[in-house]
Amino acid sequence: MKKYLITDPKFYPNFKLDLTNSIEKYNPDYICFRDKNSAKNAKLAVEIAKYYKIPIVVNQYVELLNLGFDGVHLTSNQLHLIDKFKNYLTFASTHSSEEVKKAKNSDFITFSPIFNSKGREGLGIEVLNKICDKAKPKVFGLGGIVSEKEIEQIKLSKAYGFASIRYFLV
Numbered sequence: 001m002k003k004y005l006i007t008d009p010k011f012y013p014n015f016k017l018d019l020t021n022s023i024e025k026y027n028p029d030y031i032c033f034r035d036k037n038s039a040k041n042a043k044l045a046v047e048i049a050k051y052y053k054i055p056i057v058v059n060q061y062v063e064l065l066n067l068g069f070d071g072v073h074l075t076s077n078q079l080h081l082i083d084k085f086k087n088y089l090t091f092a093s094t095h096s097s098e099e100v101k102k103a104k105n106s107d108f109i110t111f112s113p114i115f116n117s118k119g120r121e122g123l124g125i126e127v128l129n130k131i132c133d134k135a136k137p138k139v140f141g142l143g144g145i146v147s148e149k150e151i152e153q154i155k156l157s158k159a160y161g162f163a164s165i166r167y168f169l170v
Contacts (some may be wrong), residue, residue, distance in 0.1 A: 001154065002161030004091075005168045006032040006073075007045065016048065016053050021170040023052050027119075028168065029161065032073045032091065034059040042067050049101045057091055057122070070150055073108065074106070082106050083139050087117025093142075104136045106129070110163045111135075132158035 012018040015038075026053025031054050033045040042058065049056035057071040058064045062081070065072060074081055076081050079092055079102040081112035092103035103109045111131050116124040122144050132139045136155075138160035144150060145164040146149040154162045 001094070001151075001159075002138075002140070003028040003032070003168075004030045004032065004108075004142075004163035006163055006165045007034050007042070008036040008165045009035045009038065011165060011169055012041075019045060019048055019168065021166045023048065023054065024075075025170050026168050028054060029092075029110060030054065032059050032163070033054040033057070033064075034063050034073075034165075039064065039067070042069075055089055057089055067166070071107075073110075079103055087134055091099075091140075093133075097131065100135050101129055106137045108140060108160070109135060109137045110140045112141070114141040114154070115144025117144035125153055128154075129158045132160075 010117045031049050032041055034039045035041055038149040042064050043066040045079050055070045056071045058069045059073040060075050062072050072085050073091035076099050080089055092106040094100045094103050094109045113120050114128050128141050129136045140161045140163040141154045141159045145162050146166045
C-alpha cells in the first residue's frame with residue numbers, strides 16, 4: 001500500500017520540523033507540496049524530499065516546478081494540461097468517472113472523497129473499487145483518511161494506495 005503525503009500550510013506551522021517528523025514517522029512513498037504562498041517552503045520541501053529520496057510534486061502551482069520538483073499534482077480543473085507535463089511525474093485530482101477518463105495520461109490519480117471529509121459526503125470503498133477497475137493510472141484513495149480505521153479499509157480495496165493531509169500529522 002503506497003502512501004502519499006500532502007502538505008497543507010495550516011497544519012505545518014514549523015514547516016521543516018513538521019514535514020521531517022511526518023516523513024520519519026510515516027515513511028511516505030510520495031510527497032505533494034501544497035502551499036501557494038511560500039516559495040521558501042517549496043524550496044525547503046524539495047530539499048527535504050531529496051534528502052529522504054522521496055519523489056515530490058507541486059500541487060496546482062506549476063510555476064514552482066522549476067524549483068526542483070519531480071512533477072505536478074494537477075487539480076480537476078487542470079486535467080487538460082496533463083500532456084504538457086509528460087516528462088514529469090503527474091498526479092491528477094479526480095472526483096468522478098468523467099474526470100478519471102480525462103486523467104488517463106497521468107501517472108497517478110487521487111480519487112476523492114472516499115470518506116466523509118470537511119462537510120462532503122464520502123463516496124465509499126465500493127465506488128473507489130469501481131474507479132480502480134476502470135482507471136488506467138494507478139489510484140490513490142483520498143478524503144477523510146485520518147486514522148488506521150480508514151487505512152485498513154483502503155488496504156482491502158483495489159486502490160494502489162492512499163493520500164492524506166491529516167493522517168500524516170505528528
